[in-house]
Amino acid sequence: MKKYILDLTIRRTTAPRPGYVLLQLTDPTAPLPPMLPGQFVEVRIDGSPSTFLRRPISINYVDRQANELWLLVHAVGDGTRTLAALREGDSVNVVLPLGRGFTLPKPQAGSTDTGTSPQCDSDRTAQSEKTAPQRYLLIGGGVGTAPLLYLGQTLAALGHRPTFLLGGRTSADLMQLELFRALGEVCITTEDGSTGERGFVTQHSLWQSADTFSHICTCGPKPMMAAVARLASEKGIDCEASLENMMACGLGACLCCVEDTVDGHVCVCKEGPVFNTNRLKW
């Protein structure tokens, strides 16, 4: 995919919870280029003396109608705090789209997967499993839920109805829930039990019937993804995980962000950030 360096304008900035900011960016001059779920952008950080490198941020959502790219940023260091302090009308220099995203199904002609998991509380369509063999379970933790929104949006556009399993320490950690609910079923775990089932995403009751899913896509803390990958492997479900190793170039040139795989050290920025978990040594 062709990559671009663009000066985007912030149309709206909101704080879904303290310490996080949602940047809604637009290109005032042209339609945004094609981008795929799981890909990321490298944002230049201006005006932070201690920040030298760009920051890789996953694509949270693409609103083609509004010509908007959404980035959900967790302000954890000087670079991301500088991004969080940006205001509407400010300009942001981004390189995009970068990396390899989640494997997408081929468009389904005329059929729509409305499959549900029995443990989740919304509309059931019992026959759907027979008509639609591909069923997607998207598992996110913390800010790792961000790319799953765009993935869910894309799957929905391809005629699928994914199930989301979102985890947080407490209910306040869960963001953009209404947007997820518009795309599929949402199952929740919190460690304190304040919303959904108490515990980790790997302890949710939907795993009891998880073999109805054909694909798992996960993004979040590495221990969570590794645990999800183990469960997926036990149940024979194809699993992809999005990694977030520290990066410099984002283009596969500097070889700083490597992950150890069955094929040796490979760049997360170029061969990933999404990997089939059977390639990873964790």
Place this chain on the structure above:
Amino acid sequence: MHNTLTTSPTHPACEEKKANVSLGVCLGALALKNPVMTASGTFGYGLEFADFVDLNRLGGIIVKGTTLEPREGNPYPRMAETAHGMLNCVGLQNKGVDYFCEHIYPEVRGLNTAVLINVSGNSPETYAECARRIAELDAIPAIELNISCPNVRHGGMAFGVTCEGAASVVRAVRAVYPKTLIVKLSPNVTSIADIARAVEAEGADAVSLINTLMGMAIDAERRRPVLSIGTGGLSGPAVKPVALRMVWQVFDAVKIPVVGLGGIMNATDAIEFMLAGATAVEIGTANFIDPAVTMKVINGIEDYLRRHGFNDVRQLIGAAHSAS
């Protein structure tokens, strides 16, 4: 004392003119259409940047460090951001010279720019064998010998920190490599001018400097080094004043052309290196911040020449020395 025209002015590529401003320079027999090359390990094989840069406008591309055998490099984490720079300890990860010859060379040989290969090794013999195989590639006019990598246990910088070590590698490679031989020097030495003289005496056609400065980062919260092997090489604008000083000193010490690098972020930085004595420059870490920076540097040099009434970029080489 240097003649500022250290290159052969009759070489056809050195005569390339664009709107009355000549940008061509030569490193020994190697003619570059302009002085701007990309530094090894920061630009991949060039192809990674093709969406941002007209590769054919570059003076040259220096392909990342290549060794005789494939190398996996060091474990992650390999990078730490610093104030105005970054540390890396990649450790020469590459798929080996034969992989380059078979898979990458066909992709880059058609480029209308000088494609150079940075060569590393762990003994004079492995350097020489790697260079010998590259010498057979018609479209690769030069190599840059890396005797200065700070991130590998055996070889690399070990050769570059003594005159005898540096000379031994250059001697072995010179014996089997007839094309343009650039030697990349380590700044982690007491006298870089002495090392430069030693490699010049063994027949190097040019020297490039500086490689990264050895440094480290410590994670205070976890009370341990950030990088997997503890130390790494510092690059970026933080090292520029050190690099500029060393280019200045080496320009005074040798007669062969000097290639300057170290923290160049824009055209002004590049011009400063030329004024200090560089015939050409390499852009490294800046490619990570602005993948299109090389085009801006080339344009900026051209603008500078016009603004100051120069018609040939070679008029800049070492020009600050006469004023000091």
